[in-house]
Amino acid sequence: MTSNTPVTRHKPPKTEFMIYFGIIxxxxxxxxxxxxxxxxxxxxxxxxxxxxxxxxxxxxIITPMIFSA
Known part of the structure; x- marks a missing residue:
């Protein structure tokens, strides 16, 4: 295994996050x-x-708690 393996980064779920944020x-x-x-x-x-x-x-405060669970 090499040290140059690509790191995949996940995009944050912005639409879903904003929907939950609005509801909360x-x-x-x-x-x-x-x-x-x-x-x-x-x-x-x-x-x-x-x-x-x-x-x-x-x-x-509350919305990130939902997404980190």
Missing amino acids: FLATLPLALLTWMLAAIRTGSWTEKGPIKRAWSQAR
């Missing part, structure tokens, strides 16, 4: 909106991370 984003959006509203009422400040950013963060 939409699923986490209501809960993110609720927690954002409760935090804003409790602290009286609207400067915290908004509900869309919260849901986006959750989707960015």
